[in-house]
Amino acid sequence: MINIKQVTRTYGTKTAVDCLDLHVRRGELFACLGHNGAGKTTTIKMMVGLLQPTAGTMEIAGFDVVTEAREASLRSGYVPDEPYLYDKLSGREFLQFVAEMYGLPRDIASSSIDKQIHDFGLGGFVDQLAESYSHGMKQRLVFASALLHDPELLIVDEPMVGLDPRSMRLVKDLLKTRVRNGGTVFMSTHTLAVAEEIADRIGVMSQGKIQFLGTVAELREQLSSDDSLEQLFLTLTEEEQGSYIS
Amino acid sequence: MATAEIQLEAPATKQLPSTGSEARAFWMLRARRLNTMTSHALRSMRVQLVSISVASLVMWLGLYILFQQGFQFIHTGLIHAGMRTQFVHAIFNVFFLALTVMLMFSSAIIMYGNLFKTEEVRFLLTTPSRPERIVIHKFHEAVFFSCWGFVLLGSPMLIAYGDTALSPWYYYVLLIPFMLAFVLIPAAIGAIACLLVVRLLPTVRLHALVILAGLVIAAGVYFGWHVLAYQNRNLMTMTWFNDVLTRLEYSEQRLLPSWWLSTGLLEAAHPSPSTTGRPAWRESFYFLAVLASNALLLQLILAMVASRCFRVSYSELQGITRTTRNRRVSWIDRGVGLVCRPLPATLRMFVIKDLRLFRRDPMQWSQFAIFTSLLLLYFFNVRRFDYAGTLEQWVTVISFLNVAVVGLILSTFTTRFIFPMISLEGRRFWVLGTAPIKRDLVLWGKFWFACVGTIPPCSLLVLASDISLKIATRLPLVAAIHQLTCWVLCIGLAAMAVGFGARLPNLREPSPSKIAAGFGGTLNLVLSALYIMAVVLLTAVPCFFWTEKAWLSQIHPSASIIFGGTIGLGTPGAVILGVSLMLLLAAIATIVPLRIGIRAFRRLEF
Numbered sequence: 001m002i003n004i005k006q007v008t009r010t011y012g013t014k015t016a017v018d019c020l021d022l023h024v025r026r027g028e029l030f031a032c033l034g035h036n037g038a039g040k041t042t043t044i045k046m047m048v049g050l051l052q053p054t055a056g057t058m059e060i061a062g063f064d065v066v067t068e069a070r071e072a073s074l075r076s077g078y079v080p081d082e083p084y085l086y087d088k089l090s091g092r093e094f095l096q097f098v099a100e101m102y103g104l105p106r107d108i109a110s111s112s113i114d115k116q117i118h119d120f121g122l123g124g125f126v127d128q129l130a131e132s133y134s135h136g137m138k139q140r141l142v143f144a145s146a147l148l149h150d151p152e153l154l155i156v157d158e159p160m161v162g163l164d165p166r167s168m169r170l171v172k173d174l175l176k177t178r179v180r181n182g183g184t185v186f187m188s189t190h191t192l193a194v195a196e197e198i199a200d201r202i203g204v205m206s207q208g209k210i211q212f213l214g215t216v217a218e219l220r221e222q223l224s225s226d227d228s229l230e231q232l233f234l235t236l237t238e239e240e241q242g243s244y245i246s
Numbered sequence: 247m248a249t250a251e252i253q254l255e256a257p258a259t260k261q262l263p264s265t266g267s268e269a270r271a272f273w274m275l276r277a278r279r280l281n282t283m284t285s286h287a288l289r290s291m292r293v294q295l296v297s298i299s300v301a302s303l304v305m306w307l308g309l310y311i312l313f314q315q316g317f318q319f320i321h322t323g324l325i326h327a328g329m330r331t332q333f334v335h336a337i338f339n340v341f342f343l344a345l346t347v348m349l350m351f352s353s354a355i356i357m358y359g360n361l362f363k364t365e366e367v368r369f370l371l372t373t374p375s376r377p378e379r380i381v382i383h384k385f386h387e388a389v390f391f392s393c394w395g396f397v398l399l400g401s402p403m404l405i406a407y408g409d410t411a412l413s414p415w416y417y418y419v420l421l422i423p424f425m426l427a428f429v430l431i432p433a434a435i436g437a438i439a440c441l442l443v444v445r446l447l448p449t450v451r452l453h454a455l456v457i458l459a460g461l462v463i464a465a466g467v468y469f470g471w472h473v474l475a476y477q478n479r480n481l482m483t484m485t486w487f488n489d490v491l492t493r494l495e496y497s498e499q500r501l502l503p504s505w506w507l508s509t510g511l512l513e514a515a516h517p518s519p520s521t522t523g524r525p526a527w528r529e530s531f532y533f534l535a536v537l538a539s540n541a542l543l544l545q546l547i548l549a550m551v552a553s554r555c556f557r558v559s560y561s562e563l564q565g566i567t568r569t570t571r572n573r574r575v576s577w578i579d580r581g582v583g584l585v586c587r588p589l590p591a592t593l594r595m596f597v598i599k600d601l602r603l604f605r606r607d608p609m610q611w612s613q614f615a616i617f618t619s620l621l622l623l624y625f626f627n628v629r630r631f632d633y634a635g636t637l638e639q640w641v642t643v644i645s646f647l648n649v650a651v652v653g654l655i656l657s658t659f660t661t662r663f664i665f666p667m668i669s670l671e672g673r674r675f676w677v678l679g680t681a682p683i684k685r686d687l688v689l690w691g692k693f694w695f696a697c698v699g700t701i702p703p704c705s706l707l708v709l710a711s712d713i714s715l716k717i718a719t720r721l722p723l724v725a726a727i728h729q730l731t732c733w734v735l736c737i738g739l740a741a742m743a744v745g746f747g748a749r750l751p752n753l754r755e756p757s758p759s760k761i762a763a764g765f766g767g768t769l770n771l772v773l774s775a776l777y778i779m780a781v782v783l784l785t786a787v788p789c790f791f792w793t794e795k796a797w798l799s800q801i802h803p804s805a806s807i808i809f810g811g812t813i814g815l816g817t818p819g820a821v822i823l824g825v826s827l828m829l830l831l832a833a834i835a836t837i838v839p840l841r842i843g844i845r846a847f848r849r850l851e852f
Contacts, residue, residue: 011564045564048372052561069557070374074260084369086275087754088282097278100271101373103263129282131754149260 001026001153001184002047007056008208009042016042018208020056024186024201026152029179031195032188034205035237040188041081043205044157047186048078061152074102077146081158083138087131091122091141094130095148102149109148116144135162143174153184160191172198196229206237262374272383294765301772306402313406321410331512334407338508339497341403346432346504347465349392351458353436354443356391359757360384361556362444362563371560381441381552382545389433396429404511413515416527420514420534424507427537431503434544438551444563445555503540506533578605585698592683596691597698600667614663621655621707641715642724642793646786648711649728650778652704653735657774660743664696665770666761668747668847686844689744693840696740701733708732724789727825731785734832738781739774745839746770748847777835781828788824791816 002024009017017039024030032040045051046058049069058065060072086094095116099109117126120140125133133141139162146154159171175185176198189195195202196216204212204219212219219232227235263271287295320333361367361384370380401421408417439458498505510533513526579598586594605611671688708728712718718725750766761767795816 049557050368050371050561051564052558070262070376073372074262074374078372080369080372082365084365086279086366088279088286089275093278097271097275098373100267100274101263101370101375103261103267103374 001028001061002030002186003057003059004043005057007043007046007053007058009039009046009051010054015208017046017053020208020210022203022210022213024184026184027179027182029175029185029198029200030187031199031202032186032205033190033192033195033202033233038205039208040205041157042208044078044155044186044188047155048076049073074149075151076153076155077149077151079139079142079146079154079156079159081161083142085130085133085138085141088129090129091126091133092117094141095126095145098145098148104149112148112150116148120144136164136167139163139167143171147178151183153186154178156185156187158189159187160189160194168194192228192230192233202229204233204236211236265376265379268375268379272379276383276386291765297772298765298768301768302398306398309399310402310406313403314409317407317410331516335508335512336497338511339502339504342428342504342507343497343502345396345400346502349396349429349432350436350439352392353388353433354440354458355436356388357385357437357440358444360388361440362560367560371557376553377556378549378552381437381556382549385433385437385545385548388437389429392433393426393429397425400425408515411515414527416530417511417514420511420530424511424534424537427534427541428503428507430541431537431544434541434548438544438548441548441551441555441559445559503537506536506540509533510537582698586694589694592687593691593694596687597695600692600695601699604663614659621652641717642721642790643786645712645715645717645724645728646731646782646789649708649731649735649786650782652707652732653739653778653782654775656700656704656735657739657771657778659700660696660739661767661771661774662759662762664692664740664743665747665767666752666758667692667695668744668843669751669753669755669761670758672751672753672850685848689748689840689844689847692744692747693740696743697737700736700740704732704736705729721793724793727785727789727821730825731781731828734828735778735781738777738832738835741836742774742777742839743770745841745843746773748843748850749839751850777831780831784824784828784831785821788815788817788820792818792821 002022004020004022007017007020008015016037020039020043032043034040042051046053047060047065049065049072052066061075063072063075065072086097089097092113095113096109099113104112117123120143122137122140122144125137126141130138130141139159154175156175159175160168163171172194175187179185179200187195187199199216201213201215202219203210212222214222216229216232219229219236220226223232223235225232225235317334320330361381364384367380367384370383371377404421405418407413408421443458510530513533514530516526578601582598582601583594586597589597604614668689671692709718709725712725712728717728746766746769750769752761752764752766755761755764792815
């Protein structure tokens, strides 16, 4: 579903992503971990078409994200860490706009919007202007809009930030259900407990490179430790962590 | 949120939206947002709406009367109809050419902010929208923002001309399509330039912008100088008109959209058959078609450029290495620190912080540059009315007029740059609100920032005007009153912008230009204009009667009771009274808004 080959992305003289090779299979929940500035968000921004790789190629569902950006985005849904909503549109109007952007026929758009409103419990506020929404309400609406066109791949950047425990539970259930039904999820997170709980595979990034790629069990095996993912992560990225605190 | 069974659609059934449905979606988006904002404004902002409408109407009527009088003056001054039309054509050409340059520049700046700095575009780029659709969507937004100013300034002039020339009804009907087609041309050129500069010169885009701005200002000053440097004393004679027309020839290039617009409008304004033998209205439609087709062609070119380079430009711009600031304090900050030495250290830091934020934001200082160039251009004009000229008796009036112009342009500065500062500070209040400082200091910082930034340049401009008009040597007391008036204006306008900015903040809007264009900004602008008029009149009237008493007694001996005697308007006592009243008004205009602002800011919840 995601094919990243030798991708490099630089910001001036700084290399944010360095010769990254990654393949995420269809029906997999992949969690991308790493400290701040490790290259996770840059990787996601390239996947959704906001940035273009300096070198290498990146494909989503077989479509190149640079030369076939629109085809690629048609097959993916994106939930950013800081979502944008039109303040002067209601939730329903926003969903209608997104449905048109993704080329959904009117009848399918209408039933899909009703379904998302039901699934995400938006009924109580979907006809109010987005300017009055709380962070949790906004996050639910953004999830609904990302799933409106039923994408094969869901890309989520820090999905748990600012959510209460109930909403976190709901997001975890949603991601698991999505994968169980054949979808693919690429998630970037600092919430290691969530990654440990729901991810099929994790990738630990550091200085733009993948330091580890595999399951949590494989990581334990590699580090010969039975610790939690949090401890394993800290051990793996010890050097960077040390330099930050000092 | 129910985790219902999800059936993923087969990939083959997914289809990209057609161009038509994409366009419809964006139009629907715009219509819905406009509808929501209009109904919200009608429901909860009635007072603001009425105030803005009344202020706009008053301004429109004022401009209409001014232009109407001007055209009437030309009408009576120039008996020969052909010469009259030629002269008006030249005026229109220059006006629309100046507008073309300003619209190009402002469109490029607005488009840069709209395309590369907004959250909306970041969101849209992650959807399957075509990049050219996103650019056109933001382009129409920029045109709308540029257009309303043009309509407000241009329509009274054009309608006044139509009334003076007794134009047929279709002249008025054609005004809107002409203006709309015209605005699109410079706006599209500016937008294309913006995309190309970011694409081709991403690392030096700011330098490119500075060079472009420099060239535009230099060209404006050159043409202004070229036209205004003419010193013929025999005003309103045929020789003078011919000379002025020769000097304005540069604006008559047949490839300029400004020429198409002025020619098309004048053809519609005059019902007599044109030189080509075709009816005037047909000639007018021909020019409208030329304007519209060029506007549409440029929009197509913009879409083509956008489809090729917008995504890659956006990506490249994110890849620019951020400038690392020198740890040492810059010479500007050291200079400001020196000027503000008498202020407490915290206040000084606020002033320096605001200056840093201002000069590192190209959107802010580029618009500042446009205002400054307009002010400078005006002051080149001062040379035209030198002391040795035929208008010697009116030198005092002209000198006070210069002070009023400085004040009026200053009020646009304070409304555009100082008024939004409090609203913008509100968004960063987590750092100020939790610091162990008094909230009042934030406002005092803005106030001193405005005073330090405006008093020296305004004072120098007024001094330059007084030297040019020989007021400084001939009437030093009047020159001193000018300086006092200028300081009073700077302090009062700064206090009003800061005070009203704190009383009527807009904490949701991140764009300073949109904050300034809102109700609070408009109210501040209107009150500032009233304050300037009152302050200048209080000093200008007694000073004029006092300095020109002898001349006035000669031409109006019967009216000497008004300005003569021991209690007349032309006595030193009247001047002292005028200055005292001005100081009293200035004290009120400074203290009251600041107190209102400080009280509101203390209560403000973020």
